[in-house]
Amino acid sequence: MDVIINKNKIDELLTRSVAEILPSKEKLKQKMLSGDRLRIYIGTDATGTSLHLGHATNYMILEKFRQLGHEVIFLIGDFTSRIGDPTDKTATRKKLTRKDVVENTKTWLDQIRPIINLDNRENPVKIMYNHDWFSKMDNKKALELAGNFTVQQMLERDMFEKRIHEEKPIYLHELFYPIMQGWDSVEIDVDVEMCGNDQKFNALVGRDLQGKYRNKEKFVFITTLLENPITKEKMMSKSMGTGVFLDFSAEEMFKGIMNQADENIYQLFVDCTYLPMKEIIDIRTKLENKIADPYEIKKKLALEIVSIYHGREKAVKLFEKK
Structure with a gap:
């Protein structure tokens, strides 16, 4: 090639x-x-x-x-x-x-x-x-x-x-x-x-x-390391068994992302999804200006990530349940 x-x-x-x-x-x-x-x-x-x-x-x-x-x-x-x-x-x-x-x-x-x-x-x-x-x-x-x-x-x-x-x-x-x-x-x-x-x-x-x-x-x-911007603690650790793992079921993965701290949302969008940066920056602006609900944005984040590993159909079903 x-x-x-x-x-x-x-x-x-x-x-x-x-x-x-x-x-x-x-x-x-x-x-x-x-x-x-x-x-x-x-x-x-x-x-x-x-x-x-x-x-x-x-x-x-x-x-x-x-x-x-x-x-x-x-x-x-x-x-x-x-x-x-x-x-x-x-x-x-x-x-x-x-x-x-x-x-x-x-x-x-x-x-x-x-x-x-x-x-x-x-x-x-x-x-x-x-x-x-x-x-x-x-x-x-x-x-x-x-x-x-x-x-x-x-x-x-x-x-x-x-x-x-x-x-x-x-x-x-x-x-x-x-x-x-x-x-x-x-x-x-x-x-x-x-x-x-x-x-x-x-x-x-x-x-x-x-x-x-x-x-x-x-x-x-x-x-970039996935770490909480406030506490500086790692979001994920293989040896410690903490975080959102790639062999999780769709349900476990969705739940694991929803359990992440609100301040982790932006970096997870940047590092773990394929969304264009322009759209991600717009999401961050809305969160900073408090014109978007962090819970709903986190649902969108979970939708994007679960879609990558388990397919859009499963991810949408989980998104609609929450």
């Missing part, structure tokens, strides 16, 4: 649900306008059986890249999840067995199928597993990778500083996690890594390694 150069689509792709692009949005835009075919990946660790709406934002963007002709990769972190990403954790994650990981990922592809075309043959999505390379990595290579970074660099992370302050343990294997996630970029030889802001540190480690081992600049494409 040839790369499609559509300035309007590129502008929206680099703006909607985007928190930051490193080294710069303009540099990535120029790369895309040049017609270069980019290799883009997003990785997800197998810490739970269900993916949530926060993950969906990334896959929706990944599909937009695919439709423009770029090569996209869905990486399942079936090896790194057994270490446990310390990101945003004030305590060590529970270690998973290989059996746990396999069980957790059984239905993942079915969960994302409504938002990313896994059956397209002209420009197929590649599914990869980092067990394929980490299970073959020897101690010599692991120590070589560790030699690219200092303990001080790893300990700069907020969650480690907090644990030190609270006198909670930090295990050596947790310091290796960013390096291992970073090595994924080198193994896949990517041009762009997509991630949430909570993964920025790990993605930048990968940017360093890609430069050192491939002499190649990697873009870090950071998407």
